[in-house]
């Protein structure tokens with residue numbers, strides 16, 4: 229029997245952006261919330277349109293990525309930071325996303341993407357005594373002069389969109405409006421800009437290499453922009469990998485670990501990976517930018533009331549910072565998480 233095609237549902241989010249939608253009790257918002265609930269239960273990924281991030285902002289971000297990643301490797305390496313900081317430049321083959329789940333890649337190679345990360349800093353909240361470990365100072369590449377302004381512009385838009393999406397998710401989960409506010413009022417947010425390419429002659433290419441290994445995202449929700457080169461794959465509830473190609477002006481939203489923990493897996497922190505196409509031994513270059521809306525470092529994430537049925541295992545409470553630190557230690561330093569993760573079991577049973 230032919231299997232039905234794998235579809236990442238598309239949701240028009242514009243009713244939540246409309247004037248006066250703060251009260252979001254319109255019939256349109258209710259429809260959007262219901263569509264989000266279905267997508268989050270069944271797929272854990274959703275394409276959103278009507279998001280109002282201007283095309284010009286995305287174009288500037290794309291050019292900024294080209295400007296920075298086009299620099300010589302030795303120049304880019306000036307912008308590396310210590311592995312505990314989750315900021316700045318990560319050269320090709322320096323990280324392994326599947327190790328964030330404690331799963332070694334089949335070929336024991338690190339992922340071949342290179343990346344640059346910026347995020348929320350302590351200085352944004354001068355009245356709070358925030359830990360530098362979670363709110364590390366950004367480094368900006370002076371060798372790519374237009375990078376900072378373009379990235380800050382996109383970051384600001386993505387941050388606003390993430391808060392609107394959380395309001396829609398709050399409705400979709402049928403918890404009271406504002407329920408999550410105290411857990412996101414100094415949210416750690418980060419933008420990871422990825423370039424899947426290997427500069428010729430600079431890094432040895434192994435034909436088995438993985439673009440980005442299987443992982444779940446660490447926070448509440450992710451807003452993912454990707455160019456039109458294929459490569460992203462999602463692990464479906466059928467345990468099979470499926471290609472996911474967002475429409476041209478759509479953004480992909482996916483749920484992270486905090487959402488899975490809150491909902492006791494009613495909503496999935498969906499496992500995904502990236503394998504860009506290889507033609508004649510050459511990788512077709514692909515770019516993406518993942519905006520992670522992670523929540524306050526000290527927010528304790530535990531199942532929402534009513535989500536754990538008698539006798540069913542719930543997730544033990546964990547703070548946002550503890551979850552991120554454990555996963556970043558796997559990703560950047562190969563340190564296996566000390567607890568067995570439900571997500572790891574899913575990766576290991578994938579077909």
Ligand SMILES: O=C(O)CCC(=O)C(=O)O
Pocket residue numbers: 420422440445452454460500502515516517518
């Ligand atoms: O490149 C992509 O499409 C996905 C990137 C991603 O999953 C991540 O940065 O966490």
Ligand SMILES: [Fe+2]
Pocket residue numbers: 443444445500518
């Ligand atoms: Fe991801």
